[in-house]
Every structure is written in C-alpha cells, then in structure tokens.
Amino acid sequence: MVKITKEAALEYHFKDRPGKIEVKPTKPYRTQTDLSLAYSPGVAFPCLEIQNNPDDVYKYTDKGNLVAVISNGTAVLGLGDIGAMSGKPVMEGKGLLFKIYGGVDVFDIEVNEKDPVKFCEAVEKIAPTFGGINLEDIKAPECFYIENRLKQTLDIPVMHDDQHGTAIISAAGLLNALEVAGKKIREAKIVVNGAGAAAISCTKLYCSLGAKHENIVMLDSRGVIYKGRENVNEQKAEFATSRTDIHTLEEAVKGADVFVGLSKGNVLSQDMVRSMADHPIVFALANPVPEISYEDAMAARPDVLMSTGRSDYPNQINNVIGFPYIFRGALDVHARAINEEMKLAAVKAIAQLAKMPIPEIVNEVYHVSDLQFGPKYFIPKPVDPRLITEVSAAVAKAAIESGVARTPITDWEAYKERLRQMLGQETKFTRTLHATAAMHPQRVVFAEGGHPTMMKAAVKALQEGICSPILLGNPDRLTRLANRLKLDLSGVEIIDMRADKEQGRRATYAKHLSEKRARQGYTFEEAYDKMYERNYFGMSMVEQGDADAFITGLYTKYSNTIKVAKEVVGINPAYNTFATMHILNTKKGIYYIADTLINRHPNDSVLYDVARLAAHSVSFFNDEPVMAMISYSNFGTDEVGSPVTVHQAVERLQKDYPDMAVDGEMQVSFALNKELRDDKYPFTRLKGKDVNTLVFPNMSSANSCYMLLKGLDPDVEVIGPIQMGLNKPIHFTDFEASVQDVVNITAVAAIDAYVEKLKNNKGE
Numbered sequence: 201m202v203k204i205t206k207e208a209a210l211e212y213h214f215k216d217r218p219g220k221i222e223v224k225p226t227k228p229y230r231t232q233t234d235l236s237l238a239y240s241p242g243v244a245f246p247c248l249e250i251q252n253n254p255d256d257v258y259k260y261t262d263k264g265n266l267v268a269v270i271s272n273g274t275a276v277l278g279l280g281d282i283g284a285m286s287g288k289p290v291m292e293g294k295g296l297l298f299k300i301y302g303g304v305d306v307f308d309i310e311v312n313e314k315d316p317v318k319f320c321e322a323v324e325k326i327a328p329t330f331g332g333i334n335l336e337d338i339k340a341p342e343c344f345y346i347e348n349r350l351k352q353t354l355d356i357p358v359m360h361d362d363q364h365g366t367a368i369i370s371a372a373g374l375l376n377a378l379e380v381a382g383k384k385i386r387e388a389k390i391v392v393n394g395a396g397a398a399a400i401s402c403t404k405l406y407c408s409l410g411a412k413h414e415n416i417v418m419l420d421s422r423g424v425i426y427k428g429r430e431n432v433n434e435q436k437a438e439f440a441t442s443r444t445d446i447h448t449l450e451e452a453v454k455g456a457d458v459f460v461g462l463s464k465g466n467v468l469s470q471d472m473v474r475s476m477a478d479h480p481i482v483f484a485l486a487n488p489v490p491e492i493s494y495e496d497a498m499a500a501r502p503d504v505l506m507s508t509g510r511s512d513y514p515n516q517i518n519n520v521i522g523f524p525y526i527f528r529g530a531l532d533v534h535a536r537a538i539n540e541e542m543k544l545a546a547v548k549a550i551a552q553l554a555k556m557p558i559p560e561i562v563n564e565v566y567h568v569s570d571l572q573f574g575p576k577y578f579i580p581k582p583v584d585p586r587l588i589t590e591v592s593a594a595v596a597k598a599a600i601e602s603g604v605a606r607t608p609i610t611d612w613e614a615y616k617e618r619l620r621q622m623l624g625q626e627t628k629f630t631r632t633l634h635a636t637a638a639m640h641p642q643r644v645v646f647a648e649g650g651h652p653t654m655m656k657a658a659v660k661a662l663q664e665g666i667c668s669p670i671l672l673g674n675p676d677r678l679t680r681l682a683n684r685l686k687l688d689l690s691g692v693e694i695i696d697m698r699a700d701k702e703q704g705r706r707a708t709y710a711k712h713l714s715e716k717r718a719r720q721g722y723t724f725e726e727a728y729d730k731m732y733e734r735n736y737f738g739m740s741m742v743e744q745g746d747a748d749a750f751i752t753g754l755y756t757k758y759s760n761t762i763k764v765a766k767e768v769v770g771i772n773p774a775y776n777t778f779a780t781m782h783i784l785n786t787k788k789g790i791y792y793i794a795d796t797l798i799n800r801h802p803n804d805s806v807l808y809d810v811a812r813l814a815a816h817s818v819s820f821f822n823d824e825p826v827m828a829m830i831s832y833s834n835f836g837t838d839e840v841g842s843p844v845t846v847h848q849a850v851e852r853l854q855k856d857y858p859d860m861a862v863d864g865e866m867q868v869s870f871a872l873n874k875e876l877r878d879d880k881y882p883f884t885r886l887k888g889k890d891v892n893t894l895v896f897p898n899m900s901s902a903n904s905c906y907m908l909l910k911g912l913d914p915d916v917e918v919i920g921p922i923q924m925g926l927n928k929p930i931h932f933t934d935f936e937a938s939v940q941d942v943v944n945i946t947a948v949a950a951i952d953a954y955v956e957k958l959k960n961n962k963g964e
C-alpha cells in the first residue's frame with residue numbers, strides 16, 4: 201500500500217497550478233459572434249425567458265448540474281474547527297470527486313460564519329445559483345439546525361454529507377459485513393464512538409434498518425452517554441443507554457459485535473478489539489487517522505471485518521461512494537429534496553453492488569484479480585464504474601416515486617447509457633459495436649487462451665452476448681488460471697490442439713493447407729507439424745468452418761501472425777494486399793486511420809489498395825468514407841518522393857472510382873479543416889465534406905499518428921487494429937491490449953464473420 205507523505209501531498213496541491221479545480225467554458229467562444237451570443241447582447245434572451253418561466257433556468261444555465269459544497273470549517277475531517285479557509289482543500293477535493301465520479305460541477309464555498317442562523321441566511325441568498333447544496337464538515341449540533349432549516353426554506357436538494365452520505369455508505373457496509381459475519385442487525389450489539397454529525401445520523405439509519413435502540417451504546421468525548429447524564433443535547437439523548445454498568449469505551453466494546461468510530465484517531469486499542477465478540481465488525485471511520493489502524497486491528501483479531509475511511513486500505517467506507525451518485529440522481533430529475541426514500545434506495549443499491557462480480561477496471565486499478573464478496577471486500581470500490589448507473593438510477597427512481605421529482609425519467613436504459621457516456625465509460629460507438637455483434641453472436645476462437653487478458657476478454661464477451669468463445673490451450677492449465685482469476689468458464693469451449701483426440705482435426709487441417717500451398721513447397725508432414733501451433737490451428741478452424749472468427753496477438757509478433765494468416769486463409773482476391781486500420785473516437789468525432797501495421801513502404805498500388813480497403817471497412821462501420829490521402833505536401837506542391845506516390849494512387853482511385861470521396865495528397869491540417877481546404881483548394885473532390893478517413897503514405901506515419909493522439913489525450917478511445925483484406929475474419933490485438941480492447945476487437949470480428957456469412961449466403 202502506498203504511504204502518503206506530507207511532502208507528496210503538498211506538492212500535489214501546489215504543482216503546475218495551485219489547487220485542484222478550474223472552471224471551463226462549455227460553448228464556442230472563438231469568434232465575435234460566439235462572444236455576442238455568450239454575453240451581451242445575446243445573453244439577454246435567456247435571462248428574459250427565465251424571468252418569464254423560472255424553470256427555464258434548468259434549460260439555459262448550468263444550474264441543473266451545479267452543486268455548492270458549502271462549509272464553515274467547524275468539523276473539517278477529524279481535524280476539528282480549523283476555520284472556513286483552512287477547509288478549502290477538502291471542499292475542492294469534494295469538487296474533484298463530484299466531477300470525476302458523477303459528472304457534477306461544483307463551486308466550493310467557504311463561509312466564515314459559525315452562527316447557524318446567519319450561516320443559513322448566507323446559503324439561502326446564494327441558493328438560486330445551484331441545483332443542489334452539499335453541506336460539508338459543519339460540526340454538531342449546529343449542523344442539525346442548519347440542515348433542517350435549509351431543507352424547509354430551499355426547493356432544491358440539500359444534504360449534509362457527513363450525516364447522510366456517511367450514514368448511507370456505512371449502513372450498506374454494515375448490512376454486508378453482518379451478512380459475512382453471519383449476524384443479524386436486530387441482534388447486533390453496536391458501539392458508536394462519537395456523537396456528532398456523522399455518528400448521530402448513521403445510528404438513526406441503522407435503527408431504521410432494524411438495529412435495536414437497547415443494543416446501542418454511544419459515546420462522546422466525555423464517555424458513554426447514559427440516561428440522566430448532564431450536558432446531553434437532544435440528538436445524543438435519543439441514544440442514551442439505560443445501562444449503568446459501563447462508562448468507558450473499554451467497558452462498552454467488551455463483547456460487542458460492531459464498533460463504529462466517527463470520532464478521533466487512535467482511540468480504540470488492540471486490547472479493546474480483542475475483547476469484542478466473534479468476527480467483530482470494526483468501522484474506524486475518523487479521517488485522516490482512524491480510531492485504530494488497519495494493521496493494528498488485523499494483528500489484534502484476524503477474524504475482524506475491518507473498514508476505514510481511507511482509500512489506501514480494503515473496505516473503504518467513505519461518503520465518496522455516495523454523494524456523487526446521490527446528487528447525480530437527484531439533479532437529473534430536478535428533485536426538490538433528498539428524502540428518506542432516496543437515501544434507502546442508495547443504501548440498497550450500494551450493498552447489492554458489492555455482491556456482484558467485479559468489473560475488470562476495478563481489478564486493474566487495485567492491481568488485484570481476486571476481489572469477491574467477503575471479509576476483504578464488502579463495500580464497492582469508489583472506482584467501480586457501475587456505481588453511477590446503479591446508485592443514481594435508484595435515487596432518481598425513488599425521487600420520482602416519492603413525488604419530489606420535477607422532471608421524470610421514463611427510459612431507464614437510455615438514462616443509464618447517457619450516464620455511462622457522460623463519464624466516458626462507454627461511448628456510443630463501442631456500445632453500438634457491441635450491440636450489433638450481440639444481435640448475431642458468432643463462434644470466436646481465442647488463440648492465447650492461457651493469457652489472463654485473453655481469458656477475461658473471452659468471458660466478458662460471452663457475458664455481453666457477443667460470441668460463443670473457444671479458448672485454445674491445455675484444459676488443466678486454463679482451468680487453474682480461471683480458478684486463480686475467479687472466472688466462470690461455463691459456456692466457454694476449450695480445445696487442446698495438441699491433444700491426441702485432436703489428431704483427426706489436425707490431419708484434416710494439414711491436408712487442406714498442404715493442398716492449398718502445394719506450389720509453395722508445403723508437404724503434408726510439414727503442415728501437420730504446424731497444426732500443433734495455435735495460430736495455424738485456430739486460423740484453420742475458421743478456414744474450415746469449425747469457427748467463425750479468430751483473435752490472436754497478445755503473445756505473437758505481427759510479422760509472424762501475418763505470415764500464418766497469408767498462408768492459411770490468404771488475401772481476398774479483390775485486392776493485392778491487406779492492411780489494418782485504427783479507429784479513433786475523439787471529441788471532434790470518429791476518425792479512421794490506415795494503414796497502421798502491415799505495409800511498411802507502400803508503393804502507389806499498395807496505397808491504392810489500402811484506400812479501397814479503408815473505404816470498404818469504413819462503410820462496414822456504417823459510416824460514409826470521406827478520405828484524405830495524407831502527405832507533407834498539398835496537391836502536387838512537392839514533386840519528388842512520397843507525395844508523388846500518394847498523388848499517383850489518388851489519380852488511379854479517382855479514375856477507377858468516380859464516386860469515391862477521396863482526394864490528396866494533402867497535409868493533415870487541410871484534411872481536418874474543410875473551411876481552410878475549400879478556401880485554398882476549392883477544386884477538391886471533398887469540397888464541403890468532413891474528412892473521416894486518413895490514409896497515410898506509409899506505416900510509420902500512420903502508426904505514429906494514432907499512438908501520438910492516444911498518448912497525448914487519454915480521452916481518445918482507440919479501437920483496433922481492424923484487419924482489412926484477408927479472406928476470413930482473422931483479427932489481431934496489440935501486445936499491450938487491455939481486456940476492453942480485446943472485447944472491442946472481438947465485437948468487430950463477430951460482426952465481420954456475420955457479414956461474411958451473409959455474403960456467402962447471397963453467393964457473392
């Protein structure tokens with residue numbers, strides 16, 4: 201686990217530019233017209249619309265996506281009353297989390313006011329700006345008055361996160377931890393250390409989920425809160441115990457099933473944990489220093505079910521698992537409030553999610569492969585991409601059903617898709633790709649069945665209905681790997697191409713290959729030998745119709761795979777070469793780049809074929825190809841070297857395909873800017889058209905181009921390589937491909953195979 205040092209934390213905050221957030225325009229602003237629309241005079245029109253119909257503020261401004269994180273700095277984490285301005289890094293941090301996890305914009309607002317009435321007045325005055333108010337790090341008991349009053353006076357969701365965010369997450373964690381421990385909430389003996397904002401609200405929620413008042417002991421800085429104790433406010437009094445035999449934490453935790461700490465660091469000792477019941481549940485949630493460290497608790501009791509509020513230990517219970525999604529759901533229905541129904545819906549959704557199989561991204565982030573519901577994992581990780589769809593949708597639904605939504609949602613699938621797209625988890629492009637493949641799932645052979653990425657991708661593709669996977673490899677080895685990765689291989693076929701029982705199949709494939717390549721010196725014996733090799737065997741399966749498509753490349757070099765592909769399935773007779781294309785899904789749109797991997801130094805004939813293949817493949821993806829043949833010169837400005845080769849290819853293409861939208865040679869800047877191109881070169885065949893396909897003059901420029909874009913902008917989604925021009929759906933991945941990359945290529949391969957079948961049925 202990475203230890204966080206003071207130096208690293210300070211550097212993180214001051215490096216590059218101070219702080220963690222910025223404000224960014226969302227509309228064009230480059231021209232005078234843009235500015236006149238954004239500001240005076242254009243801006244007056246939406247102002248007047250809002251004056252006429254106040255709900256239009258959601259239509260014309262960011263109000264519906266803007267939350268104020270407001271604090272007076274009186275209970276900043278567990279640091280106490282450090283003042284409004286000192287709490288600003290925490291509030292900015294919340295802004296960052298709101299944005300990355302929920303897509304919610306935040307203004308952090310630090311109000312220098314401890315008087316609850318004056319504080320409320322300040323918030324009420326600025327409330328029109330916001331779609332929601334997240335109160336943060338305001339101490340008890342003032343926080344109770346403040347939240348209650350603002351809920352009454354404001355018609356937007358108001359939530360004190362330390363109270364309810366914490367309550368929701370810890371309640372979900374508690375329900376699951378009790379399940380792991382085999383205990384029931386109504387029988388659980390619960391000690392709550394702390395009696396402030398978070399503690400009171402958490403305990404109330406545990407009670408509404410079944411915990412019994414008589415089983416609860418609460419402590420504040422002065423010890424156990426018992427009936428009749430002096431100086432106990434009304435919130436604490438609700439949980440005062442009738443027991444008279446206990447006064448200290450040490451006495452209270454003896455035999456307890458659950459300890460929930462929302463107080464101060466280092467107040468729970470190892471001996472106290474040792475004195476608890478079997479499988480004790482310890483939620484040491486004080487930040488940044490928990491009531492007991494993870495290491496100390498584990499050392500004291502190996503059977504402990506342990507949580508802290510920190511991200512660097514297992515089972516983080518932190519309100520970050522809730523607030524981005526609770527507000528997301530509330531904002532999306534323009535809710536008037538966040539009510540009990542919405543909170544309970546969030547508890548259920550979070551608890552449920554921890555019991556579902558873990559998405560690959562979570563394993564990747566935490567460098568683990570074996571997370572599953574149990575002592576080390578009973579609460580979803582904050583990076584779990586399903587939180588946004590599951591929790592936000594549950595909250596929005598509860599808002600509608602409980603009557604606080606202004607704008608209902610009816611199409612829940614479309615809503616979830618929008619959320620996924622908003623966070624860039626899934627683009628429309630890949631979603632369409634997967635959905636198209638899932639309409640006609642094909643049999644796909646995965647050559648490197650023993651590679652963890654390949655195996656995970658095969659299982660994921662099966663789960664998404666994209667294909668029936670066939671893994672090549674030794675069944676015992678693959679089963680051991682699957683067990684280690686906690687993958688369920690039911691529905692996945694395993695073929696051991698080296699096993700005795702595959703002798704017949706090896707012979708059939710070898711006979712076919714040796715006959716096909718007889719004139720290239722192939723003998724049956726040599727071909728038979730090759731069939732022990734996964735690429736020969738797998739491609740032969742496709743060639744012979746025993747499978748529909750083939751994926752390889754995680755272990756094998758392209759040059760080798762290409763050689764085998766040419767021998768076994770051959771090049772489509774309509775072309776003299778084959779090539780690959782990468783698809784770049786960028787903020788500006790989808791771009792297709794060719795040839796990224798196969799032809800190192802193409803002459804004009806090869807470029808001619810690459811362009812034809814690209815045109816065909818772009819149509820395959822349902823896009824109309826508009827192709828720029830790229831070079832460093834424009835339309836003959838350079839008369840030697842590669843521009844001439846490109847020029848010649850363009851001439852042939854334009855002659856042979858009078859309707860093809862192709863032109864060049866041209867520089868990338870003219871390809872991507874039609875105004876510039878049309879202005880300077882009005883004669884081009886691409887006049888008025890947006891280029892979506894770039895055919896590069898050689899492999900190094902195409903390859904560097906897609907890698908450069910991918911490297912510079914992590915938001916650019918890259919799909920590929922897409923193989924073009926082989927006789928059969930044989931597809932390759934990169935060495936460094938992720939599970940998602942392989943699943944994307946599998947979808948392409950499956951669609952490719954289906955299209956091929958349709959063509960064959962039509963006799964084309």
Ligand SMILES: NC(=O)C1=CN([C@@H]2O[C@H](COP(=O)(O)OP(=O)(O)OC[C@H]3O[C@@H](n4cnc5c(N)ncnc54)[C@H](OP(=O)(O)O)[C@@H]3O)[C@@H](O)[C@H]2O)C=CC1
Pocket residue numbers: 274275276277278279337338339340361362363366393394395396397398399419420421422423461462463464467485486487488508509517518519520
């Ligand atoms: N993991 C998470 O998601 C979250 C964690 N927290 C953490 O919970 C803690 C409390 O936050 P919050 O409720 O907002 O703050 P408050 O100031 O409202 O409450 C603090 C409470 O802790 C009590 N306390 C202080 N020292 C002790 C002690 N030695 N033994 C028992 N109780 C003690 C105080 O007692 P008294 O009433 O006598 O002053 C008070 O009741 C903080 O450490 C915070 O970081 C908070 C929210 C979310």
Ligand SMILES: CC(=O)C(=O)O
Pocket residue numbers: 276277278337361362486487509518519
């Ligand atoms: C997590 C949080 O809100 C706190 O510790 O105050």
Ligand SMILES: [Mg+2]
Pocket residue numbers: 277336337361362
């Ligand atoms: Mg807080």
